[in-house]
Amino acid sequence: MKRWLKWVLLGALIVLVGAGGTFAWFVMAKDEPVAFSKLAAAQTIDKEARTKYQEALRVAAEKAAKEAAEKAAKEAAARAAKTAQTATRNGQGKLVTYSIATKGNPAADLSEFRALAAMTLNDTRGWVRAGVYFQEVPSGGNFTLWLSEASQVPSFAPSICSTTYSCSIGRNVIINDVRWRGASDSWNAAGGSLRDYRHMVINHEVGHFLGHRDNQPVCGGAGQLAPLMQQQSISLRGCNFNPWPLDVELWTNR
Numbered sequence: 001m002k003r004w005l006k007w008v009l010l011g012a013l014i015v016l017v018g019a020g021g022t023f024a025w026f027v028m029a030k031d032e033p034v035a036f037s038k039l040a041a042a043q044t045i046d047k048e049a050r051t052k053y054q055e056a057l058r059v060a061a062e063k064a065a066k067e068a069a070e071k072a073a074k075e076a077a078a079r080a081a082k083t084a085q086t087a088t089r090n091g092q093g094k095l096v097t098y099s100i101a102t103k104g105n106p107a108a109d110l111s112e113f114r115a116l117a118a119m120t121l122n123d124t125r126g127w128v129r130a131g132v133y134f135q136e137v138p139s140g141g142n143f144t145l146w147l148s149e150a151s152q153v154p155s156f157a158p159s160i161c162s163t164t165y166s167c168s169i170g171r172n173v174i175i176n177d178v179r180w181r182g183a184s185d186s187w188n189a190a191g192g193s194l195r196d197y198r199h200m201v202i203n204h205e206v207g208h209f210l211g212h213r214d215n216q217p218v219c220g221g222a223g224q225l226a227p228l229m230q231q232q233s234i235s236l237r238g239c240n241f242n243p244w245p246l247d248v249e250l251w252t253n254r
C-alpha cells in the first residue's frame with residue numbers, strides 16, 4: 001500500500017469517528033434536558049405534596065389540641081359550678097334517706113354492714129362535705145342500700161351489673177357481698193385495708209346515686225390520691241387508694 005493512501009484512510013477514519021461522536025452527543029444532549037426537566041418537575045410536585053401533607057397534619061394536630069383544651073376547660077367549669085352550687089347548701093345540709101335490704105344469701109354480718117354504712121355516710125370526710133347527710137329509715141327512703149350475694153348482683157341490671165363488682169342503678173345501691181368481705185385484688189395488692197375498702201365502696205356506689213359517674217375524674221398523677229369515683233376496685237392507675245371524695249368531687253345532683 002502506498003504511504004499516502006494509509007494517511008488518507010487514517011484521516012477518513014478520524015473524520016468518521018469524530019462525526020459519529022458528535023452525532024451521538026447531539027442526540028443525547030437533545031434528550032437530556034427533557035428528562036432532567038421532567039425529573040425536576042416531579043420533584044417539585046413531590047415536595048409540594050409533602051409540604052401540603054405536613055401542613056395538614058399540623059393544622060389537624062392544632063385543631064385536636066384546641067378542642068381537647070376547650071373540652072377540659074368546659075368540664076372544669078361545669079365541675080366548679082356544681083361544687084359552688086352545692087357549697088352554698090353547706091351548713092344547712094340536705095337530708096337523704098335510705099333503707100337497708102339483702103338480696104340472696106349474703107355471708108357478711110348484716111348488723112356490721114348497717115353500722116359501717118351509717119358511719120361511712122355521715123363521716124365528716126365523706127359526702128357530708130358536699131352538703132348532704134344521711135338517715136336510715138325502716139323501708140323505702142330515697143335509695144335502698146343492698147347487701148347482695150355476688151350471683152344476685154346482675155339481677156338488678158344484667159347489662160350493667162356483674163357478679164364481680166358492686167353496682168349502682170337508679171335508686172338501688174348494691175354492695176357485692178364477696179367484695180365487702182374480701183375487697184378486690186387491685187386494692188389488696190396496693191396494701192389497702194379492708195376497712196378503707198368498705199368506706200370506699202359505700203361512698204363510691206352512693207356517689208353514683210348522688211349523680212356521679214365512673215372515672216370522672218381519674219387519677220391526676222402517680223402518687224396522688226385516687227378520685228373516689230375512679231374505679232379503684234379495678235385499677236388504681238398509679239394513684240394511692242382513697243375512700244373519700246376529693247375536693248373536686250364535692251357536688252351532688254340531690
Ligand SMILES: [Zn+2]
Nearest residue numbers: 204208214231
Ligand atoms: Zn362505679
